[in-house]
Structures are given as structure tokens and as C-alpha cells.
Amino acid sequence: MELMVWGGAVLSLLGVIGLIRCILIALRARREGLEGEEMHARLQGVVALNMAALFVSAIGLMLVIIGVLVG
8 A cells, every 4th residue: 555655646746746837837928928819829738738737636646545544
């Protein structure tokens, strides 16, 4: 079960790194002064990355909880 906890922790960390990446992309678009359709197009691509990062992080947290409860 220890492997499940550590694996879950790694997945959660990867998810958090993905979320930080999304934030940095959005901040970069804001600094570039994008507006309207350009900003919409840039952020639309970030939505998929954001959802994937949230999914990976949630799966990792579930693995940690299951590993702790079972172990």
C-alpha cells in the first residue's frame, strides 16, 4: 500500500504542476495584451490542459486516500 500512496502523491504533484502551467499560460496571454477573440482562442486551448491536470490530481489524491485507508 505504500507504493499506492507514493504513486498517488506523484500523480497529485504532476497535476499541480499542470495547473501551475495553466496559470502561467494565462498570465503570459494577459501580459501580451491579448483581447477579444485572440484571448479567447488562447484560453480555449488552456481549458483542456486545465481539465486534464485537475483529473490527474484528483486521481492521485484518491490513490493516496485509498492507500492510507487500506494500509
